Amino acid sequence: MLVLSRKLNEKIKIGEDIEIVVVAVSGDTVRLGIKAPPSVKILRNEVYEEIQNQNREAMISVADVLQYLDLGTLPTSIKTEKEK
């Protein structure tokens, strides 16, 4: 991993098309501006990890679905507060 120090307003260039600039520094929070082509997806890492973890938790083998669960037993309508 390349580790760089940047001051406010300084930039980093990644490849030909990606640029990162330090927009603001406030306490322990760094505000970053990112310029990248639309094909490059930019995500807070914890959001991507959240989806990875959720997918892993959701994973269920076909055998389990067949033997363990009859999909018909899952509730398929939302019970809202107006329903008694």
Next chain:
Amino acid sequence: MSASQELKPQKAHEYYFPKGLPGFEETRYFQLLEEEMPFAQLVAADDDKIGFILIQPEVVGVKNEWEIDPETEQVLRGGKSSESQLQLEVWLILTLNRQDVQSSTVNLKAPLILNPEEKLGVQLILDDERYSSRQPLVKQQAEKGVKG
């Protein structure tokens, strides 16, 4: 699949996910098995231990909400340029709560977007706090101090 485990006849379609799924980035081909509405299963083509229960978004009261960015649209078109309206199918991944099925949740934050014509799929991640990755399947009654 052994002969003793007969799947009831299902419609199965193979989809190509160019980026796999988060957590399963190496898996590209998935079978979409349509089950009794509103459910489906998504199963890795070469490993039936990698599977997901899918549910239609309408079941949790959500429909056509997601803005597909142009890049994702391009991926779903298979790089073919076309002016025609893209017909897409959206499914949500269900996380089964094996101890308490009623408490199962659906992932609104990362819907599966499928192009049935090209058999392409992506899992779109929405960095938007409006959408939970663990949305309850069954809406809890509002806590007003009154139960039941």
